[in-house]
Amino acid sequence: MTAPFHRLLAFYSNKPDRPNTQTVRLTDSLRGNLALGLDFPAALAIALGRHLVLRNTSFLSLNINVPSVSTTKTLLDGIPIDEKRGYSRGEIVGAARRNGNGIFGQADALGMWALAADVRTGLVRGEDVVAFQQGTLFEVIERRRRGRSQVLPFWRGGPISVGGHSWFVKKMFGVDVYQADYKDD
Secondary structure, eight states, X not given: OOOHHHHHHHHHHOBTTBTTOOEEOHHHXXXXXXXXXXXXXXXXXXXXXXXXXXXXSOTTOOOEEGGGOSOOSOTTTTOOOOTTSEEOHXXXXXHHHHXXXXXXXXXXXXXXXXXXXXXXTOOEEHHHHHHHHHTOHHHHHHHHTTXXXXXXXXXXXXXXXXXXXXXXXXXXXXXXXXXXXXXOO
16 A cells, blocks of 8 residues: 555556656656646745655655655544545644644645635535545546636646647647646536
């Protein structure tokens, strides 16, 4: 059984053009972040941060070898979640605060909420929080971002122009995101 944090990282390395690899390159992180619906500047900043913190292949390389990452659990691990209800930003960040992981746990909760919360209600599904704890949430979000019904708002890292963003990331990175003909979950 793969550790939950390693499953989250594996989302970035296991793509059709690079199956069964355990190394995440910076371009893999960027493409993965774009597939999650983030605008290019936000996707690039988060990918750079991830690789500066987790790089572990050599001093001059930004590559991440997933099995070598010492973190195995998400910072939301152990938070009791009711899968049948929704959680507001304040509720999920408060739960992370009570979990004892400090400011990093709260930042992790805020980031998860920003990616997964419904754009209409502002609530993150309990089942999405559990999927994050288990390391499987990114695949769910990637499917959700293929349609236009759940476009991330700009203040949560989404694009200013949905059509322009979709065209750009498809042409430059081969990422399908926010396509009008996709049916939402």
